[in-house]
Amino acid sequence: MSSSGSHGTEGSSSNIPIEYQQQQQSPVTLSRYESQKRRDWNTFGQYLKNQRPPVPLSQCNCNHVLDFLRYLDQFGKTKVHLQGCMFYGQPEPPAPCACPLRQAWGSLDALIGRLRAAYEENGGSPETNPFASGSIRVYLREVRECQAKARGIAYKKKKKTTKENAEESSNSSIHFS
Numbered sequence: 001m002s003s004s005g006s007h008g009t010e011g012s013s014s015n016i017p018i019e020y021q022q023q024q025q026s027p028v029t030l031s032r033y034e035s036q037k038r039r040d041w042n043t044f045g046q047y048l049k050n051q052r053p054p055v056p057l058s059q060c061n062c063n064h065v066l067d068f069l070r071y072l073d074q075f076g077k078t079k080v081h082l083q084g085c086m087f088y089g090q091p092e093p094p095a096p097c098a099c100p101l102r103q104a105w106g107s108l109d110a111l112i113g114r115l116r117a118a119y120e121e122n123g124g125s126p127e128t129n130p131f132a133s134g135s136i137r138v139y140l141r142e143v144r145e146c147q148a149k150a151r152g153i154a155y156k157k158k159k160k161t162t163k164e165n166a167e168e169s170s171n172s173s174i175h176f177s
């Protein structure tokens with residue numbers, strides 16, 4: 001054997017790039033988003049299996065998705081004041097109250113986005129995607145508005161800046177000489 005060791009021997013993996021060898025030895029690390037999407041997808045699948053009778057994914061529709069979103073509310077951490085609560089409409093109430101904890105609108109919106117993508121990545125057709133249904137968008141809008149009113153915070157849709165608006169704002173600024 002030469003002083004070069006086993007680098008030239010037959011059957012050695014030295015001809016295979018080291019990056020490939022490392023990929024084969026350790027599983028691919030998913031991004032935080034991909035991990036969350038996979039976890040959400042598995043949770044939704046488990047939810048469907050736990051229904052009585054179990055619902056196959058192929059028969060899932062927007063009503064199942066809406067039921068899932070309502071089910072998740074029990075695990076929420078966002079206080080949503082009811083209309084009869086003395087703190088209704090106050091962004092920072094001075095004392096605790098008995099109003100329920102719910103899932104925050106932003107969390108539900110992000111969840112639906114991940115599940116919508118996961119559905120199609122797992123072979124679902126964009127045309128039959130229950131997460132892309134109009135009724136889901138309506139539900140999310142209602143949740144957003146309800147939570148905004150309960151907290152006394154208005155959600156304003158961001159205006160798209162056009163080239164004209166950008167030019168007007170730059171022309172109207174005060175310049176010091």
